[in-house]
Amino acid sequence: MRGNRGLYLWVLGLCSCTAGLENTAHIERDVRTRIEHRTGAEVGDGTADWQKRAEAECRPWLREPLTEERAVRVALIRNASVHASFARLGIARADLVQAGLIANPILDLNAKFFRFGSEVEVGLAQPFLDLLLRPRRRAQADADLRASEARIVEEMVALVYSVRRAFAKQRAAQSAFEVASHLVRAAQSSREVMDSLAAAGNVIKPQQTEQEIVQSRAQLSMARAEAQQIEAREDLTHLLGLFGEDAAWTLAPASGERRFEPGDLSQAEARAVAASLLLEQRYAQIDAVAQRSGMGATEAIFGGRSIGLAAKREVEAGWGFGPAGSLALPIFDSGDVRDEAAEAALRVELAELTQDAVEVRSTARRLRERWISRSRELRYRNAVLQPLHTQLVRDVLTHYNAMQVGPFDVFSARIRELRAQAELLDAAYEADLARLDLEELFAGHAPREMQEEWRPSMFLAMSGE
Amino acid sequence: MTSTRREFLQNSAFALTVGSALPGARPETHSSGVVAAAPFRPVVTPNGATAPHRIVDGVKVFHLVAEEVRHTFAPGLDAFCWGYNGKVHGPTLEAVEGDKVRIYVTNRLETATTVHWHGLYVPSGMDGVGGLSQRSIEPGETFLYEFTLRHHGTFMYHSHHDEMTQMAMGLMGMIVVHPKSPSGPPVDRDFVYMLSEWRVIPGTRRPDPNEMTDFNVLTLNGKIFPATDPLVVRRGDRVRIRFGNLSAMDHHPIHLHGHSFTITATDGGDIPESARWPETTVLVPTGSTRTIEFVATEPGDWAMHCHMTHHVMTQMGHGIPNIIGLDPSLIDEKLTNAVPEYAAMAQGAMNESAQDLASETPPNSLPMVGGNGPYGTITMSGMFTIMKVRETEPSGDGGWYAPPAGTLARPATEAELSRDGIPK
Numbered sequence: 056m057r058g059n060r061g062l063y064l065w066v067l068g069l070c071s072c073t074a075g076l077e078n079t080a081h082i083e084r085d086v087r088t089r090i091e092h093r094t095g096a097e098v099g100d101g102t103a104d105w106q107k108r109a110e111a112e113c114r115p116w117l118r119e120p121l122t123e124e125r126a127v128r129v130a131l132i133r134n135a136s137v138h139a140s141f142a143r144l145g146i147a148r149a150d151l152v153q154a155g156l157i158a159n160p161i162l163d164l165n166a167k168f169f170r171f172g173s174e175v176e177v178g179l180a181q182p183f184l185d186l187l188l189r190p191r192r193r194a195q196a197d198a199d200l201r202a203s204e205a206r207i208v209e210e211m212v213a214l215v216y217s218v219r220r221a222f223a224k225q226r227a228a229q230s231a232f233e234v235a236s237h238l239v240r241a242a243q244s245s246r247e248v249m250d251s252l253a254a255a256g257n258v259i260k261p262q263q264t265e266q267e268i269v270q271s272r273a274q275l276s277m278a279r280a281e282a283q284q285i286e287a288r289e290d291l292t293h294l295l296g297l298f299g300e301d302a303a304w305t306l307a308p309a310s311g312e313r314r315f316e317p318g319d320l321s322q323a324e325a326r327a328v329a330a331s332l333l334l335e336q337r338y339a340q341i342d343a344v345a346q347r348s349g350m351g352a353t354e355a356i357f358g359g360r361s362i363g364l365a366a367k368r369e370v371e372a373g374w375g376f377g378p379a380g381s382l383a384l385p386i387f388d389s390g391d392v393r394d395e396a397a398e399a400a401l402r403v404e405l406a407e408l409t410q411d412a413v414e415v416r417s418t419a420r421r422l423r424e425r426w427i428s429r430s431r432e433l434r435y436r437n438a439v440l441q442p443l444h445t446q447l448v449r450d451v452l453t454h455y456n457a458m459q460v461g462p463f464d465v466f467s468a469r470i471r472e473l474r475a476q477a478e479l480l481d482a483a484y485e486a487d488l489a490r491l492d493l494e495e496l497f498a499g500h501a502p503r504e505m506q507e508e509w510r511p512s513m514f515l516a517m518s519g520e
Numbered sequence: 521m522t523s524t525r526r527e528f529l530q531n532s533a534f535a536l537t538v539g540s541a542l543p544g545a546r547p548e549t550h551s552s553g554v555v556a557a558a559p560f561r562p563v564v565t566p567n568g569a570t571a572p573h574r575i576v577d578g579v580k581v582f583h584l585v586a587e588e589v590r591h592t593f594a595p596g597l598d599a600f601c602w603g604y605n606g607k608v609h610g611p612t613l614e615a616v617e618g619d620k621v622r623i624y625v626t627n628r629l630e631t632a633t634t635v636h637w638h639g640l641y642v643p644s645g646m647d648g649v650g651g652l653s654q655r656s657i658e659p660g661e662t663f664l665y666e667f668t669l670r671h672h673g674t675f676m677y678h679s680h681h682d683e684m685t686q687m688a689m690g691l692m693g694m695i696v697v698h699p700k701s702p703s704g705p706p707v708d709r710d711f712v713y714m715l716s717e718w719r720v721i722p723g724t725r726r727p728d729p730n731e732m733t734d735f736n737v738l739t740l741n742g743k744i745f746p747a748t749d750p751l752v753v754r755r756g757d758r759v760r761i762r763f764g765n766l767s768a769m770d771h772h773p774i775h776l777h778g779h780s781f782t783i784t785a786t787d788g789g790d791i792p793e794s795a796r797w798p799e800t801t802v803l804v805p806t807g808s809t810r811t812i813e814f815v816a817t818e819p820g821d822w823a824m825h826c827h828m829t830h831h832v833m834t835q836m837g838h839g840i841p842n843i844i845g846l847d848p849s850l851i852d853e854k855l856t857n858a859v860p861e862y863a864a865m866a867q868g869a870m871n872e873s874a875q876d877l878a879s880e881t882p883p884n885s886l887p888m889v890g891g892n893g894p895y896g897t898i899t900m901s902g903m904f905t906i907m908k909v910r911e912t913e914p915s916g917d918g919g920w921y922a923p924p925a926g927t928l929a930r931p932a933t934e935a936e937l938s939r940d941g942i943p944k
C-alpha cells in the first residue's frame with residue numbers, strides 16, 4: 056500500500072517535469088516580433104499558411120518597380136537563409152524542452168530460479184545527477200535559447216541591411232549608367248559636329264580623330280557602366296532569394312521613401328551597446344557557462360549514480376522493499392578540477408564580453424563620424440560643387456554665344472559636368488552606406504567593414520583622363 | 521602784324537575761357553571749339569576734348585592728371601582704364617607754334633609714370649623717357665615740363681614708363697600745334713583722332729596689357745562704332761583730319777568713302793606740295809601721325825574706317841572653329857540634345873522675346889558687330905565712323921542722308937534683268 060503510493064507520486068512527479076514543444080511556440084513569435092521591431096519589416100508568424108500567403112503577395116511586387124521597403128520584405132519572405140535561421144531556432148527550442156525532461160528511470164529485473172523456488176529482484180533507479188542538475192540544465196538551455204534568439208535577430212538585421220546596401224548599390228549603378236549615357240550623348244554630339252566641320256572642309260584630320268577618340272572612350276565607359284549595373288543587380292537578386300522569372304524585377308525611381316532619423320548621435324555608443332545583439336548573445340552565454348560552475352563536487356559524487364527503489368522476493372521471506380542507491384566516494388576526484396575549468400570558461404566569456412563591448416563602442420564612434428563626414432560632403436557637393444559645374448557650362452555657353460569659344464568647349468564643359476556628377480554619385484553612395492551602417496548598428500548588428508572597393512564612378516576609368 | 525593780332529586775340533580768348541581754372545585744382549575738360557575767337561580754326565576731337573589752359577606771364581599752363589578712369593568704349597562695354605583728367609584718352613593739347621608751355625603732370629596712379637612729347641622738339645631733359653631723360657614720377661608727385669613749341673604739326677603725348685602696360689591702359693593723347701604763319705588754303709573743319717587698340721576679354725572690366733597679338737577693341741578716340749561721333753560737314757567744306765596712332769602692335773590703313781584726299785603732313789612736318797599724291801586710304805603707322813585734307817564734294821553718309829577687317833570688329837574670339845559651310849541649325853540641334861543648360865537657355869530666350877536662341881552673352885561684352893543704320897544693321901564696329909556731308913549746315917548729328925530719287929540701290933526688277941540679259 057505504501058509502495059503503491061510511492062510509485063504514484065513518482066509518476067506524477069515525472070509528468071510534471073515534461074513539457075511539450077508546442078508550449079515553446081511563443082518563443083518564435085517573440086523573435087519575429089523583435090525582428091519586426093528592429094528592422095521595420097514584417098516577418099509574419101512563420102506558419103506554412105503565412106508563408107504561402109506572403110509568397111503570393113510578393114509575386115506581383117516583382118512585376119512592378121521595386122522599392123527598397125518591398126525589397127526588404129521580399130528578402131524576408133524569399134531568402135532561404137531566413138528559413139534556415141528559424142529552423143535553427145527550432146533546434147534551440149527542442150534543446151530547451153529536452154533539458155526539461157527527466158532521464159528515463161532504469162528498471163532492473165533480476166530473477167533466479169532454484170529447485171525449490173525462485174528469487175526475483177526488481178530495481179527501479181533514477182539517475183541521480185540528472186535529478187540534481189535538472190534545474191541548472193534547464194537554466195543553461197534557456198540561456199542557450201536566448202543566445203539563439205539574439206543570433207537569429209542579428210542574422211535578420213544583417214540580412215535586411217545587406218538588402219538595403221545592395222539596393223543602394225543597384226540604384227547607384229543605375230544612376231551611373233544614366234550619367235554614362237549622357238556622357239556618350241555629349242561625346243557623340245561633339246563628334247558629329249566635328250564630322251560635319253570635316254565634311255565642310257574646315258578642320259584638320261587630327262582634330263577629327265581626337266573627337267573620335269573621345270567618343271569611343273565614352274562608348275567604352277558606357278559599356279562598363281552597363282556591366283556594372285548588371286553585376287550590381289545580381290547582388291540584390293540573390294539576397295532577395297529570386298530566380299527564374301522572378302529575377303526580372305525592375306528598380307523603382309528614387310523618391311526619398313525612407314528618411315533616416317539619426318536621433319541623438321552624442322549617445323551613439325550607449326545606443327549601440329544597448330541594441331547590440333552580439334552582447335546579448337554574450338550575456339546569455341555567460342549565463343549558460345555560469346550554470347556549470349561550482350558543480351564539480353556534485354558531479355564527482357553523483358556522476359553516473361542513481362537513486363531508486365529496490366524490491367526483492369526471496370524464496371523464504373517473500374517480497375521485501377527498500378531504497379537503493381550508489382554514491383562515488385570523492386577520494387581521488389573531488390571535482391575541484393572541473394570547477395576550475397568551469398570558472399576559467401566563465402572568465403573567458405567575461406573577457407570576451409568586455410572586448411566585444413569595447414569594439415561596439417569603437418564602431419559606434421567610427422560610424423557616427425563617418426556618417427557625419429560623408430553626409431556633410433554630400434551636402435557640400437550638392438549645394439556647392441555640382442552647381443558650380445553647371446554654372447561653368449552656362450558660363451562657357453555665354454562665351455560661346457559671344458563667339459569667344461566654339462561648340463567643342465561647350466561639349467567638353469558638359470563632359471566635365473557629367474564626370475563631376477559621377478563623383479557626386481560616389482559621394483551619395485558612400486553617404487548611403489555610412490547611413491545604413493549606422494542604422495544597422497542601432498538595430499543591433501555591427502556591420503562588417505566593407506572590403507569591396509566598388510564605386511558608381513568606376514566606369515569613368517574607361518573614358519581616360 | 522597779323523601774328524601779333526592773332527596772339528593777342530588768342531591769349532585773351534583763352535584767358536577768358538579758362539580763367540577760373542586754378543593751378544592745382546583738377547582741370548575741367550570741355551568739348552573743343554569753345555574758343556571761337558581763336559585766330560586759327562580750333563581742332564575738334566570727336567568724342568573727346570581739348571585741354572584747358574591758363575596764361576601765366578605769357579606762358580601757356582596745362583595740367584595733366586594721370587589717373588584711373590572708368591571708360592565706356594560703347595554702351596555695354598566699359599573698363600577701368602588709365603587716362604588723363606578723367607578722360608580716355610587724355611584731352612588734346614592745342615597751341616600755336618612759338619608758344620611757351622608749362623605742363624604740370626600729377627600722378628594719381630598707383631604706379632610711377634612719365635609723359636613723353638612725341639614728335640616735339642624739346643630739351644633732352646624734358647623728353648619724358650623714364651630713367652633716361654628724367655626719374656619717373658612717383659604716385660602722388662607732380663612734375664613740371666616746360667619748353668617752347670618750336671614747330672607746328674600734329675603730335676602725341678604718352679607715358680614712357682612701362683609703356684607696354686601704360687599705353688595698353690590708355691595713357692595717351694594728341695597735341696595740335698597750329699602754324700604761326702599758316703600757308704595753303706584755310707580749312708573749314710579740323711578733326712583729330714587717336715587710333716589705339718586694346719584687349720578687353722568679354723566679361724572682364726580691365727584691359728589686358730599682356731596681350732601681344734589678339735586685340736579686340738580697336739578705337740577712334742577711345743570709342744568703337746556705334747559710339748563714335750560722326751563727322752558732320754557741309755558740302756564744299758575744306759576738311760582736315762589728323763590721325764595719330766599709338767596702337768601696341770598695329771598700323772591702321774584708314775579709308776574714307778566717297779572722296780579722295782591728300783596726305784599733307786606727318787609728325788615729322790608738312791609734306792611739300794610737290795611730294796603729295798591723291799589717296800583714298802592713309803596708312804597710319806604706329807608711333808606716327810598723318811594729316812589728310814580734302815574738299816567734301818559729295819553729299820551723303822560716308823563710312824570712314826580702318827581697312828583691316830578685324831579692326832572693324834569688336835570682341836569676337838579668334839580661336840573658334842570655322843563653321844562656314846555648316847548648317848547652323850546642326851550645332852544648335854546637337855547642343856540642345858546633349859547640353860541641358862543650352863536647351864534651358866534657349867527656352868529662356870524664347871520666353872523672354874523672339875530674340876536669337878543664343879542671346880545670353882557675358883556681362884560687359886560687345887561681341888556682336890553693328891549699329892543701326894537707316895536700312896538695317898551696319899555690320900561694322902571698332903574703328904568705324906561716318907562722315908555726313910550735307911548741303912546746308914546740319915544740326916545735331918545730321919540724321920540719316922536721304923538719297924535723291926534713283927540714287928539708292930534696290931532689288932533689280934524683272935524688266936531690268938531681261939533688258940540687260942542678266943539671268944535670274
Ligand SMILES: [Cu+2]
Nearest residue numbers: 772826828831
Ligand atoms: Cu586698323
